[in-house]
Amino acid sequence: MNDKVDLVIFGGTGDLSTRKLLPALYQLHRHGLAERLQRIIATGRREMDSETFRNEAHANLQTFVPAKDWDTAVWEGYCQHLHYVRVDASDGGDYENLTQLLNADVAPIRLFYLATLPALYGTICSHLQQAGAVQEQSRVVLEKPLGHDLASCHEINLQVADVFGEEDTFRIDHYLGKETVQNVMAVRFGNPLLHPVWNNTFVDNVQITVAEEIGVEGRGDYYAKTGALRDMVQNHLLQVLSLVAMEPPTSLDPTDIRDEKVKVLRCLEPITADNAKERSVRGRYDAGAVRGEAVKGFLEEAEYKDADATETFVALKASINNWRWAGVPFYLRTGKRLSRRYSEIVIEFKKLSFSLFANDPNELTNKLVIRIQPEETISLHTLNKKPGLTRKLRLQPVELHLTEDPAQKGVSYDAYERLLLDAINGDQTLFMRRDEVETAWRWIDSIIAAWEEAGTPVKPYNSGTMGPGAATALVAVDGRSWYE
Ligand SMILES: NC(=O)c1ccc[n+]([C@@H]2O[C@H](COP(=O)([O-])OP(=O)(O)OC[C@H]3O[C@@H](n4cnc5c(N)ncnc54)[C@H](OP(=O)(O)O)[C@@H]3O)[C@@H](O)[C@H]2O)c1
Structure with a gap:
């Protein structure tokens, strides 16, 4: 029940990650609620190493975490878990580096958070599977909007369902x-x-x-x-x-x-x-x-x-x-x-x-x-x-x-603290x-x-x-x- 989780964020350099996800993960560390998180692996198309990503994350957190909540000791613990891997979502070859990193220290649960263009969700899921990154206990979190009408939503759901079961699919509405x-x-x-x-x-x-x-x-x-x-x-x-x-x-x-x-x-x-x-x-x-x-x-x-x-x-x-x-x-x-x-x-x-x-x-x-x-x-x-x-x-x-x-x-x-924690713990109550x-x-x-x-x-x-x-x-x- 308390198996370790590797969290992979697609769109880890985007606005949502910067303003909401990375600060919420910081707060979970601050509250002592992140003990199940083994690694947080951000991905994006930019070429950079994990050290540069941590420096950027540090600078951004100064803006998006209230000053009263800032604690250098918490940050030092949190940043140990942060990694960055360059992945162009449409390039199947790019998923190898990610899979290598995941396999270097296997956590029983993998949580793939798709905070990027919804048009890429199907492609990302299928490339993750082809690269062998999806293991038995893997979950996916999908950000809104899920399509722009019923037909496109249905299409995305079908593509995701090819790889992840409904019980492992977490559709977010932060409300x-x-x-x-x-x-x-x-x-x-x-x-x-x-x-x-x-x-x-x-x-x-x-x-x-x-x-x-x-x-x-x-x-x-x-x-x-x-x-x-x-x-x-x-x-x-x-x-x-x-x-x-x-x-x-x-x-x-x-x-x-x-x-x-x-x-x-x-x-x-x-x-x-x-x-x-x-x-x-x-x-x-x-x-x-x-x-x-x-x-x-x-x-x-x-x-x-x-x-x-x-x-x-x-x-x-x-x-x-x-x-x-x-x-x-x-x-x-x-x-x-x-x-x-x-x-x-x-x-x-x-x-x-x-x-x-x-x-x-x-x-x-x-x-x-x-x-x-x-x-x-x-x-x-x-x-x-x-x-x-x-x-x-x-x-x-x-x-x-x-x-x-x-x-x-x-x-x-x-709200993102609550939802990230629930996704880490596999509780679907607040997801659609x-x-x-x-x-x-x-x-x-x-x-x-x-x-x-x-x-x-x-x-x-x-x-x-x-x-x-x-x-x-x-x-x-x-x-x-x-x-x-
Ligand atoms: N921002 C919000 O407040 C908010 C709220 C609710 C829902 N959402 C949803 O969350 C998702 C992300 O929104 P956002 O505002 O964070 O967007 P954004 O600022 O434009 O960021 C997009 C992210 O996706 C990455 N990306 C784009 N194309 C890619 C590709 N082909 N391969 C790999 N990575 C790619 C970008 O990395 P690079 O720049 O390195 O390519 C970047 O990290 C969207 O579905 C949005 O509707 C956002």
Whole structure:
């Protein structure tokens, strides 16, 4: 059970490795949780030796590890494990050096982390196998995006499955590594108080927002071909939605949890050309100001000037056609260059059908607000008496905070720490199964086809706002508003 693991990172010199993976591995060492890691072997196309790679990693960690967490003794221990091997993913011959290094000191488990172009995943897996680098206990971690539609996702999955079994395939969505996202299950299934009200009898609507302040800068032509729907909704928002809406699993076993999540995705009603206008909004940011700083519009960036069909914002009204959720809209929205950066789930409960109180209770509802970032908090919005000597009873909202600040208890960690640790330990609970990803793509494909058929326009919005006015209208026509 505590067999040693060699971790090989394809794309070990890239942005994700530099900003997230190598710092997360440093933190695992700092927390004494990396004892199973024998070696961390980064690969890339650049020619360099391990010493140069360690020096670069050291310099980068100064930027991406908080100064308060820096400990030279930890680094000295960590860097002993770091190696670099040059591998051009498409060149079968390059895998020999890697295999030689792996075979020089065989660890019982090999973990291949593919943090590079998804178009290379199939090629990498097949070259690893041909070079004899895949042994009995080998696992693969796949970064998103897994394809750009169902067909391409299916193709990548097939290629990977030629080499790695599903039980050894770990598809990452880093949102699932966040403490509060996991807390959704604890709150839902640990509290008898909430259990009876988690359905269409009591819930009025659910809102999931992932708002970013940043634009698309620095992501090459990837974003122009992708857009917000594929980049964010297909993975993060649908993963969160399935955790909120799933039935109680029969156990916390990864298979049981993932069985329930995929059922939710299967129940998503396809969006069609006939209803695309009422159920979806596409947007693209124009120039504006974010946090007081003037920013350019999407089409003003040289590399995107022809990408006028790409959305940087999307809002959807999703329906889950099952016993529990029929009739409850799930409003989803995500976008770039919005007024502030935050991710949040809001479960809004139904209003009382009759009010005893002087002020209008329609303004005030019970809500469970689950904040995923920047801070991770859960609060229950309740109503109680407005203090004072007035003759009539008046209501006021009061927030009950249900979470402690984990940072103050010294237990805060990055999602990648959690996910790397789980992959090292072979725990698939927080990774996506093949049928989950493919079912999510099927729904996303229905939306893209509907947009094409209906000619759904991409509506401009000013940077620094919460998207086009049509997104407000999408909810307002149902007599509701976004919680902000
Ligand atoms: N960056 C993020 O925050 C983030 C977040 C979520 C998911 N992802 C996903 O993670 C993956 C990597 O993203 P990234 O932002 O780190 O990309 P990146 O900065 O462009 O880095 C790409 C990495 O892949 C290597 N590479 C490219 N072509 C190669 C080839 N033919 N053979 C061998 N190595 C090759 C590069 O090495 P050389 O430069 O030496 O060739 C580099 O290490 C992508 O799938 C991305 O969608 C990234």
